[in-house]
Amino acid sequence: MNGVRGVGEKEFVKEITSRAVDYSQWYVDVVTRAELMDYAPVKGCMVIRPYGYGIWERIQGALDPRFKATGHENAYFPLFIPESFLRREAEHFEGFVPEVAWVTRGGGEELAEPLAIRPTSEAMICHMFARWVQSWRDLPVLVNQWCNVVRWEKATRPFLRTTEFLWQEGHTCHATEEEAEAETRQMLGIYCDCLREDLALAVVPGRKTEREKFAGALRTYAVEALMSDGKALQAGTSHNLGQFFARVFNILFLDRDGRQKHVWQTSWGVSTRLIGALIMVHGDDRGLVLPPRIAPLHAVIVPISPQRRREEVLTAARRLHAGLAGMRVRLDDRDEHSPGWKFNEWEMRGVPVRIELGPRDLEASRAILVRRDSGEREEVPLDGVSRRLPELLAEIQHAMYRRAWDFTSRSTRLVRDWTEFRTVLEEQRGFVVGGWCGDEDCEGHIKTETGATIRCLPLEGVASPVSDALREAAGLPCVHCGGRAPGPVVFARAY
Amino acid sequence: MNGVRGVGEKEFVKEITSRAVDYSQWYVDVVTRAELMDYAPVKGCMVIRPYGYGIWERIQGALDPRFKATGHENAYFPLFIPESFLRREAEHFEGFVPEVAWVTRGGGEELAEPLAIRPTSEAMICHMFARWVQSWRDLPVLVNQWCNVVRWEKATRPFLRTTEFLWQEGHTCHATEEEAEAETRQMLGIYCDCLREDLALAVVPGRKTEREKFAGALRTYAVEALMSDGKALQAGTSHNLGQFFARVFNILFLDRDGRQKHVWQTSWGVSTRLIGALIMVHGDDRGLVLPPRIAPLHAVIVPISPQRRREEVLTAARRLHAGLAGMRVRLDDRDEHSPGWKFNEWEMRGVPVRIELGPRDLEASRAILVRRDSGEREEVPLDGVSRRLPELLAEIQHAMYRRAWDFTSRSTRLVRDWTEFRTVLEEQRGFVVGGWCGDEDCEGHIKTETGATIRCLPLEGVASPVSDALREAAGLPCVHCGGRAPGPVVFARAY
Numbered sequence: 001m002n003g004v005r006g007v008g009e010k011e012f013v014k015e016i017t018s019r020a021v022d023y024s025q026w027y028v029d030v031v032t033r034a035e036l037m038d039y040a041p042v043k044g045c046m047v048i049r050p051y052g053y054g055i056w057e058r059i060q061g062a063l064d065p066r067f068k069a070t071g072h073e074n075a076y077f078p079l080f081i082p083e084s085f086l087r088r089e090a091e092h093f094e095g096f097v098p099e100v101a102w103v104t105r106g107g108g109e110e111l112a113e114p115l116a117i118r119p120t121s122e123a124m125i126c127h128m129f130a131r132w133v134q135s136w137r138d139l140p141v142l143v144n145q146w147c148n149v150v151r152w153e154k155a156t157r158p159f160l161r162t163t164e165f166l167w168q169e170g171h172t173c174h175a176t177e178e179e180a181e182a183e184t185r186q187m188l189g190i191y192c193d194c195l196r197e198d199l200a201l202a203v204v205p206g207r208k209t210e211r212e213k214f215a216g217a218l219r220t221y222a223v224e225a226l227m228s229d230g231k232a233l234q235a236g237t238s239h240n241l242g243q244f245f246a247r248v249f250n251i252l253f254l255d256r257d258g259r260q261k262h263v264w265q266t267s268w269g270v271s272t273r274l275i276g277a278l279i280m281v282h283g284d285d286r287g288l289v290l291p292p293r294i295a296p297l298h299a300v301i302v303p304i305s306p307q308r309r310r311e312e313v314l315t316a317a318r319r320l321h322a323g324l325a326g327m328r329v330r331l332d333d334r335d336e337h338s339p340g341w342k343f344n345e346w347e348m349r350g351v352p353v354r355i356e357l358g359p360r361d362l363e364a365s366r367a368i369l370v371r372r373d374s375g376e377r378e379e380v381p382l383d384g385v386s387r388r389l390p391e392l393l394a395e396i397q398h399a400m401y402r403r404a405w406d407f408t409s410r411s412t413r414l415v416r417d418w419t420e421f422r423t424v425l426e427e428q429r430g431f432v433v434g435g436w437c438g439d440e441d442c443e444g445h446i447k448t449e450t451g452a453t454i455r456c457l458p459l460e461g462v463a464s465p466v467s468d469a470l471r472e473a474a475g476l477p478c479v480h481c482g483g484r485a486p487g488p489v490v491f492a493r494a495y
Numbered sequence: 496m497n498g499v500r501g502v503g504e505k506e507f508v509k510e511i512t513s514r515a516v517d518y519s520q521w522y523v524d525v526v527t528r529a530e531l532m533d534y535a536p537v538k539g540c541m542v543i544r545p546y547g548y549g550i551w552e553r554i555q556g557a558l559d560p561r562f563k564a565t566g567h568e569n570a571y572f573p574l575f576i577p578e579s580f581l582r583r584e585a586e587h588f589e590g591f592v593p594e595v596a597w598v599t600r601g602g603g604e605e606l607a608e609p610l611a612i613r614p615t616s617e618a619m620i621c622h623m624f625a626r627w628v629q630s631w632r633d634l635p636v637l638v639n640q641w642c643n644v645v646r647w648e649k650a651t652r653p654f655l656r657t658t659e660f661l662w663q664e665g666h667t668c669h670a671t672e673e674e675a676e677a678e679t680r681q682m683l684g685i686y687c688d689c690l691r692e693d694l695a696l697a698v699v700p701g702r703k704t705e706r707e708k709f710a711g712a713l714r715t716y717a718v719e720a721l722m723s724d725g726k727a728l729q730a731g732t733s734h735n736l737g738q739f740f741a742r743v744f745n746i747l748f749l750d751r752d753g754r755q756k757h758v759w760q761t762s763w764g765v766s767t768r769l770i771g772a773l774i775m776v777h778g779d780d781r782g783l784v785l786p787p788r789i790a791p792l793h794a795v796i797v798p799i800s801p802q803r804r805r806e807e808v809l810t811a812a813r814r815l816h817a818g819l820a821g822m823r824v825r826l827d828d829r830d831e832h833s834p835g836w837k838f839n840e841w842e843m844r845g846v847p848v849r850i851e852l853g854p855r856d857l858e859a860s861r862a863i864l865v866r867r868d869s870g871e872r873e874e875v876p877l878d879g880v881s882r883r884l885p886e887l888l889a890e891i892q893h894a895m896y897r898r899a900w901d902f903t904s905r906s907t908r909l910v911r912d913w914t915e916f917r918t919v920l921e922e923q924r925g926f927v928v929g930g931w932c933g934d935e936d937c938e939g940h941i942k943t944e945t946g947a948t949i950r951c952l953p954l955e956g957v958a959s960p961v962s963d964a965l966r967e968a969a970g971l972p973c974v975h976c977g978g979r980a981p982g983p984v985v986f987a988r989a990y
Contacts, residue, residue, distance in 0.1 A: 105596070
């Protein structure tokens with residue numbers, strides 16, 4: 001940055017802890033200083049402030065049309081689930097009950113039956129499905145809901161783990177196992193595409209182990225992303241529920257062959273946790289870096305002028321702003337802040353492009369465009385900004401994805417044995433690719449001894465940042481016991 | 496309807512009770528048969544099914560851009576409000592406490608302090624505003640949230656009054672009383688415009704009396720709509736909160752003059768109740784009638800053919816469908832239902848236009864377009880449907896609004912004294928325009944004796960279906976006591 005223009009930056013940037021000093025504190029500094037959220041006066045709950053919610057609205061805007069294009073419709077199911085419903089599946093939901101918040105009083109009276117605040121809606125939705133599905137003609141049922149859910153968490157962290165969070169949960173019923181599996185994979189594919197294309201996250205799609213799968217699912221698939229501190233984050237899941245819930249909730253249909261059968265189901269979801277992933281994948285020591293497609297603002301125009309030329313520059317800035325009406329551009333014409341303060345402010349908030357306009361720029365009929373992701377500056381003729389900006393945003397989007405991919409690829413290590421495994425996890429973190437014999441005891445020991453879990457059994461034939469490592473790892477033995485391994489898997493410590 | 500084409504209609508339509516026989520049952524028949532909602536297994540709660548939620552999405556799509564165009568941003572505040580927060584305003588919120596649902600257990604433990612499920616979010620949002628607002632430069636604060644709220648209701652009715660419902664609540668802070676009043680009126684204007692233009696509701700905007708205003712507001716404004724049974728429904732409210740909450744929650748700002756001042760606030764909201772208004776304003780004995788702008792489907796194509804010409808007609812129907820890709824059109828090519836069944840089904844679900852296509856139509860290269868609102872049919876050349884349909888939808892939208900306006904206007908009666916007032920309410924219902932002395936006792940007696948409330952003190956200078964009656968009523972005395980009345984008001988029994 002130009003020295004004069006950057007006046008005031010130093011005292012500003014130091015408010016954000018550097019990642020090397022304290023990664024957790026850096027994260028908290030970014031989410032609060034960038035006004036993505038604020039702490040609510042209820043333990044573990046947060047307020048999603050407009051700038052953070054703007055990101056969520058854009059994530060919704062990226063996913064919802066994809067859901068609809070594949071035939072899903074939105075609906076809304078109740079917040080409350082009667083205790084008896086959760087008990088019906090107690091065996092499988094015992095993992096959820098300790099996290100449930102209970103309503104016991106309403107309208108001034110004790111309730112005869114406590115109501116759970118939904119931690120997830122399978123119980124309620126399956127109950128309704130049983131009423132709606134009668135015949136093969138009613139299938140498939142393809143619904144989704146955008147809503148809040150509550151899980152009583154002991155340790156919380158903004159966006160990553162909060163007592164209440166926002167998510168979408170898709171729930172579907174199908175006539176056959178094949179259709180349910182195809183749906184499960186289709187939705188995983190939609191998450192993978194959307195997270196890569198719109199959020200610029202270089203996710204690795206794969207299957208979860210039996211130990212890590214959703215309670216009651218036949219198979220769980222997930223997309224896993226690597227954060228800049230080398231820890232993994234599960235960014236979205238898609239479950240093939242088999243007929244488990246259909247049996248518990250009696251979701252039966254009369255098939256073409258005249259026989260009553262249980263439906264086959266799926267469920268799938270992503271949450272506001274994705275905002276945490278965006279911060280930790282793309283952010284740097286200056287703050288947030290947002291991919292253009294989901295950034296609430298594409299660019300900010302900062303006029304720079306001595307007081308005597310203020311009106312002249314502001315007039316030009318307003319004209320430039322008006323010419324960019326199709327994009328999300330803000331003109332920061334506040335006079336209480338210096339240009340340098342504004343540079344830092346908007347860098348910290350991750351706006352992809354800063355447009356500088358000063359008297360000398362005006363004389364040369366140009367503006368300076370500065371990329372948030374790389375810091376690169378370019379001079380653009382004033383009448384060419386509206387053409388150049390969309391190109392530049394596309395370049396940034398692509399570069400951010402490339403960078404996330406390269407980082408993930410570079411941070412993926414192949415390990416051959418237990419010593420190497422432990423060393424890599426201690427010294428470097430990242431994704432660790434190695435063999436696994438398939439035994440749950442080995443999996444358990446690995447977790448206990450290193451804190452690492454199997455993030456996924458990667459999907460074959462889907463290119464990802466770990467593809468090269470997977471190819472090299474073919475045939476390697478189990479990292480823990482040295483026994484024969486059916487194929488390599490991806491380990492990591494995770495959020 | 497054509498006799499042959501309407502085969503099967505009779506046994507179908509009789510599933511909906513006629514409005515004249517039992518209006519409440521008609522309403523329940525429509526919401527359930529049209530699959531707008533279903534009853535949830537929790538008292539007073541409902542599931543909003545995809546077709547009903549599709550209407551809500553379109554209402555959101557009509558309102559949200561208007562909020563954003565006037566500078567508001569969406570955010571998300573917690574579901575839970577600590578009991579002590581509600582108690583801080585107990586004096587004014589005593590009306591809400593009996594309706595609150597309480598969370599008393601979470602994470603397997605009794606909570607030290609019960610948490611209310613938000614019945615409305617003033618308490619939480621004002622607490623946060625106090626943290627965020629410091630200086631006049633932070634003003635105005637203009638936020639909105641789309642969320643669920645819970646009010647423990649004794650008697651519930653789908654969409655109109657449910658324990659949990661969806662709504663938006665806007666909350667703003669301003670530096671001066673004038674700005675807050677301007678915002679309150681601006682948002683009332685937005686509701687009025689949107690409900691008229693998009694929902695085709697002929698609403699009457701006005702101010703609430705002291706007795707009917709929001710607890711803690713300086714002034715409450717509302718838009719009132721008249722249902723087809725002659726009862727009124729409050730369709731949206733906008734409150735000037737004055738400095739009441741600012742004082743309770745210490746929302747202070749340093750003004751330009753260097754003095755600490757309390758902010759001036761507003762809040763405003765509409766809910767899924769609007770879906771109830773749509774049903775009761777536009778519906779008829781055949782079921783739902785939806786205004787095109789908020790209808791999930793604009794049109795449905797029903798192919799009509801003997802079996803031997805099935806493919807020929809279907810191919811043409813598919814071509815027609817493909818040519819209407821910019822609109823929300825469904826091709827109903829199900830072979831398990833007769834055309835007559837489909838006619839009734841889609842009429843019942845309120846789809847604005849039915850497009851019929853049979854062999855004779857094909858020979859004449861035409862389709863038949865049938866309006867849901869009026870039943871009118873017109874022949875349109877096949878290659879002209881994509882041009883004619885949008886026109887027709889605009890005509891329907893306009894006609895529905897006109898009809899709602901005329902009905903409301905026709906159902907508005909001027910009354911001069913107490914005898915006339917009681918007679919009109921007993922025999923005709925509708926809006927009753929008459930004088931009111933301004934005394935709360937008179938207002939209370941009117942309610943006790945007739946069940947009617949003052950719906951609003953209509954805004955001057957805003958044209959509405961009651962304008963003519965208001966002009967005629969100028970100078971009339973109080974309908975109850977005969978005393979001097981400052982101006983006419985609008986009475987009605989209400990939902």
